[in-house]
Every structure is written in C-alpha cells, then in structure tokens.
Amino acid sequence: MRPPLPADMFDELCPSSLNPIRFGDKWAALIVRCLEQxxxxxxxxxxxxxxxxxxxLTQSLRSLERGGLVKRTATTEGGPHVEYELTPLGASMIEPLDAACAWAAEHWDELLDARESYDHALVQDTSV
Structure with a gap:
C-alpha cells in the first residue's frame, strides 16, 4: 500500500507555487508530482x-490524459473506482520538473520581490 499524500505537499511557501515554467495548465505539474510514486x-x-x-481538477486530469501523460483506469474490483497514473511519457516529465523546481527554489527571493514590486506598482497605477 502506498503512503497517503501529505496535505501540505504544496504549501503556499513551496517553490512550485512560484515556478514560472508551466507544464500544461496551472495544475498539471502538481498533478504529475502527486502521481510520481x-x-x-x-x-x-x-x-x-x-x-x-x-x-x-477533473479538467486538468482529462487534459493530461488527452496529452498522453496520464492514464485513467476504471475498475469494479473492491467496488467501482477510478485511478490515475503517469504514462511513460508523463513519467519522463519528472526530471525537467525537478530542474524547474530547483530553479524556482534557487530564485525564490527574486521571484517574490518581483511579484511584490509588480503588485505595488499596480496599486499605485490604479490609485491615480
């Protein structure tokens, strides 16, 4: 049996939340990470x-399935249920995803500063 996924796996302070590199839609990389094991x-x-x-989440899973990255399997064994898993193509995303997450962690402060600066400038522009 697999261990459960931790509820704080994608805490708001996780570098993945600032990762500007997208793999599919906004949630695709996080879904791939969840299916990694x-x-x-x-x-x-x-x-x-x-x-x-x-x-x-359903839309993102369908998009990943359509793209050949995730396989959806419906079974009736032990009661009807559906499981999602990475295909070999989806699993091949793990290495570039690791690199993107490492980059985001390395540039964490710069990314936060850039967002703060942008948001501050936006507020200034709208208050004029």
Missing part, C-alpha cells in the same frame, strides 16, 4: 490539491 484515486489527489476545485 504511483497510481492515485481522485480523492487522494484532492488532499494536497485542496485549493483546486473538483471541476478544475
């Missing part, structure tokens, strides 16, 4: 991806 049920994915609505 093997198949997961939708309800398992919802734990660390609690900020994602069920509708958007």
């Amino acid at each position: 093997g198949p997961r049920r939708f309800s398992e994915l919802r734990v660390p991806l609690r900020r994602v609505t069920p509708k958007v």
